[in-house]
Amino acid sequence: MTGPGAPSPRVRPERVQALIVGIEAYEAGPAWDLPGPARDAVAFHRLLRAAGVPEDRLRLHLSPLPPYAPGVPYRPADQAVLRHTLVRELPRSPGDVLWVWWGGHGVLDRAGRLRLFCADAALHDKVSIDLDSALTRYASDAVPAFTEQLWIVDACETFEEALAFRDPLPSDSLPSGRRTVTHRQAVLRAAGRGRQAVNDPARASGLFSEVVLGLLADRAATLPALPDAGELFDAARERIAALRGAGRTLQHPEMQLRGGERTETLAAAAAAERPASPLARAVEALLAYPLMADPAERQAVVGALRPADSGTLPRHSKARTDAVGILTALARRRPDALWDLYDAVRSLDDDPGRGAELRAALGDLAPPDTPGERSRHVR
Numbered sequence: 001m002t003g004p005g006a007p008s009p010r011v012r013p014e015r016v017q018a019l020i021v022g023i024e025a026y027e028a029g030p031a032w033d034l035p036g037p038a039r040d041a042v043a044f045h046r047l048l049r050a051a052g053v054p055e056d057r058l059r060l061h062l063s064p065l066p067p068y069a070p071g072v073p074y075r076p077a078d079q080a081v082l083r084h085t086l087v088r089e090l091p092r093s094p095g096d097v098l099w100v101w102w103g104g105h106g107v108l109d110r111a112g113r114l115r116l117f118c119a120d121a122a123l124h125d126k127v128s129i130d131l132d133s134a135l136t137r138y139a140s141d142a143v144p145a146f147t148e149q150l151w152i153v154d155a156c157e158t159f160e161e162a163l164a165f166r167d168p169l170p171s172d173s174l175p176s177g178r179r180t181v182t183h184r185q186a187v188l189r190a191a192g193r194g195r196q197a198v199n200d201p202a203r204a205s206g207l208f209s210e211v212v213l214g215l216l217a218d219r220a221a222t223l224p225a226l227p228d229a230g231e232l233f234d235a236a237r238e239r240i241a242a243l244r245g246a247g248r249t250l251q252h253p254e255m256q257l258r259g260g261e262r263t264e265t266l267a268a269a270a271a272a273e274r275p276a277s278p279l280a281r282a283v284e285a286l287l288a289y290p291l292m293a294d295p296a297e298r299q300a301v302v303g304a305l306r307p308a309d310s311g312t313l314p315r316h317s318k319a320r321t322d323a324v325g326i327l328t329a330l331a332r333r334r335p336d337a338l339w340d341l342y343d344a345v346r347s348l349d350d351d352p353g354r355g356a357e358l359r360a361a362l363g364d365l366a367p368p369d370t371p372g373e374r375s376r377h378v379r
Contacts, residue, residue: 013052016224017095017146019085020045020058023077023104024065027122034379036199037103038064040154040209042072044101047216051223057095059085063119077104079118079127079172086134087174091143097226098138098146103209105379106131106155108193109169116155124167133173139185139258142177147184150226154190154206155379156197184259186229188212188236190379192252196363197379198356206379207249211239229255247357250281250364278364279327285361286323288354289345293319297348302326304344309337331365338362 022041026032045060061082062074075081090098105117106128115128131153138149160169190208191197198207215235219227233255243249256265291297295317302310312333314325330337342362346355 011097011225013224014054014057015094015096016048016053016057016099017090017093017097018045018048018053018058018099018101019061019090020099021061021077021082021102021104021116023063023117023119025063025119026105026117027120028126029123032105032121033065034105034199035065035201035204036206036209037154037379038062038068039070039204040103040206040213041101042070043213044152044216045072047213047220048099048224051220053224057093059090061085077118078120079129080120082118082129083174086129086137091137091145093145095145096148097224098149099224099226100149100151100153102131102152103154103206103379106153106157106191106197107160107163107169108157109160112193114153114155114157114189115160115169115172116153126165126167126169128169128172130172130174133176135185135187135258136179137174137176139183140177140179142175143183147182148226149183149185150229151185151187152212153188154197154209154212156195157189157191157193158196159194162194181259185257186226187256187258188229188233189254189256190251192254195251196360197251198249198360199379207243208236208240208251208253211236211243215239229257247285247353248360250360278361279324279331282327282358282361282365283320283323285354285358286327286345287319288357289349289351291345291348292323298322300348301341301344304347305330305337305340309333309340327365338365 020041022037022039024034024036024038041060041062045058048058049055060072060074061077063077102116107115109115114131116131117126117128121127135151137143138146190206200207203210215232216223216227233253236253240249240251240253254265286292291301298319302313309330313329316322316325326341327338330341339362342358345358
């Protein structure tokens with residue numbers, strides 16, 4: 001391997017280790033429920049098992065929502081257990097190749113570090129793993145093995161301040177050692193800075209996870225060696241771009257290459273691409289519904305809202321002006337009212353494509369005090 005983006009040579013399965021995390025249920029309660037990460041993690045576990053990696057080399061940590069019945073034993077996914085695995089257990093394990101798979105809620109803290117929430121994250125104690133400090137540790141002499149590493153992370157990177165947390169995030173950095181030039185890391189991140197990673201509750205899978213799992217399945221013959229990270233990223237970027245074009249997501253995956261001859265970040269979005277503002281996107285998503293062109297049907301939507309909200313909304317005969325006034329007033333008055341609007345529109349038109357775009361747009365317009373818009377839909 002000549003760099004962190006090049007494919008690993010053929011490796012013996014017993015020289016491979018993996019940390020596989022899928023967190024669906026959180027101590028914070030049902031508002032944080034996220035159906036999908038546990039199923040995605042088990043699917044990834046099965047890919048490596050099929051490639052011959054021994055079971056004792058695969059550390060599967062789950063916090064699944066019921067019902068969970070894939071028949072694969074797993075460990076807890078609370079912070080103490082995950083920290084013990086990352087700090088004490090894995091660094092002492094022999095191996096040349098390390099796979100890390102993580103699915104669950106995340107947030108980009110005020111220092112620009114990606115924090116991955118653990119299963120015991122509570123509303124007033126949002127414990128997490130600091131991904132950046134974990135990467136630093138695994139690129140130091142604190143981890144003598146695993147010179148070839150691929151980290152795949154499907155989690156939101158919403159800005160911490162956008163979520164208006166009542167309590168600051170606790171410090172969760174991992175200890176590190178002296179930096180080396182021997183470790184090569186490729187890190188695939190689903191969302192991109194400030195963006196949400198969309199989860200599909202009906203399919204119980206993250207969009208990014210589903211894409212990457214499909215790409216890895218296509219490359220099963222070369223596993224458990226690491227794939228060419230650049231080629232894998234390009235393929236994932238192309239498929240996510242198609243999903244963006246279909247209005248299913250706004251995320252822009254990102255890849256970081258660290259060590260060897262390359263240390264750089266590759267963004268999926270073209271520099272000239274300027275995303276619409278949250279309000280503009282929400283207006284377009286609302287006007288995509290044919291019913292919004294009819295004043296009587298718009299009134300039926302507004303009439304389904306709570307009287308305290310509907311009775312004071314600014315109204316206009318023109319559909320676009322009416323949509324701007326409704327969205328702006330609801331977002332300022334009570335962000336939860338936007339989800340009453342979503343439910344009212346969906347009760348009259350349940351088109352899944354328009355629904356997914358409206359859901360994502362409203363999440364960007366007024367994300368609540370959870371890791372993402374109605375947690376069951378985003379990571």
